[in-house]
Amino acid sequence: MSDRTFRIGQVAAQAGISRDTLRHYERIGVLPKAARTAGGYRQYSASTVQRIRFVRNALRFGFSLKQIGEFLHARESGRAPCQEVREAAALMASEMDRQIDEMVAARAAIRDMLADWGDRLAMTPAGSPARLLDTLTAGSPSAAPLNRPHLNRRRR
Numbered sequence: 251m252s253d254r255t256f257r258i259g260q261v262a263a264q265a266g267i268s269r270d271t272l273r274h275y276e277r278i279g280v281l282p283k284a285a286r287t288a289g290g291y292r293q294y295s296a297s298t299v300q301r302i303r304f305v306r307n308a309l310r311f312g313f314s315l316k317q318i319g320e321f322l323h324a325r326e327s328g329r330a331p332c333q334e335v336r337e338a339a340a341l342m343a344s345e346m347d348r349q350i351d352e353m354v355a356a357r358a359a360i361r362d363m364l365a366d367w368g369d370r371l372a373m374t375p376a377g378s379p380a381r382l383l384d385t386l387t388a389g390s391p392s393a394a395p396l397n398r399p400h401l402n403r404r405r406r
Contacts, residue, residue, distance in 0.1 A: 255285070255293040265302035272302070280305050280319045312342045 262269045275281040276292075281301060284292035308318045317338055324331035367382050374380040 254296060256296070256298070258284075258292045258294070261294045261298050261302070264299045265306075267302060267306070275302065275305065275315075278315060278319060280315055280322065311339075313338060 256264075258269050258272060262272050265272070272281070276283060281298065284294050284298075287293055305315075305318055308321075309315070313321075321331045321335055324334070363385075366385070367380070370380045370382065370385075
């Protein structure tokens with residue numbers, strides 16, 4: 251491995267992340283603290299880019315930064331976190347199954363409601379309101395707080 255060091259901008263560009271993300275990873279312990287020059291600039295080794303790519307792949311898989319940090323800490327302290335990694339992935343799969351079941355049930359309920367609304371519209375005279383939204387109740391599928399990432403994003 252090379253003894254060459256890289257500045258934060260170089261590492262961020264090579265890894266495809268922002269400088270702020272790199273600093274965040276370092277702050278939360280997913281990356282080791284960078285060495286500093288006499289002027290206070292961070293210096294990273296070539297292995298930092300590989301570590302960031304590992305972290306990004308684990309994030310894409312579904313692990314949280316906290317979990318990744320715990321796995322890496324265990325590995326670096328001489329423990330093999332393999333069982334914990336597998337258990338965490340199994341929990342993710344179980345949660346996905348639960349969400350899929352909820353979504354399938356919600357889709358069926360929405361289809362039933364669409365059929366009911368179609369009947370209501372067919373019986374409603376032209377130009378008169380069918381009051382479809384008034385049929386929504388607390389038990390209606392659209393009233394259930396389903397996991398809708400595109401609707402649940404926090405505004406900044």
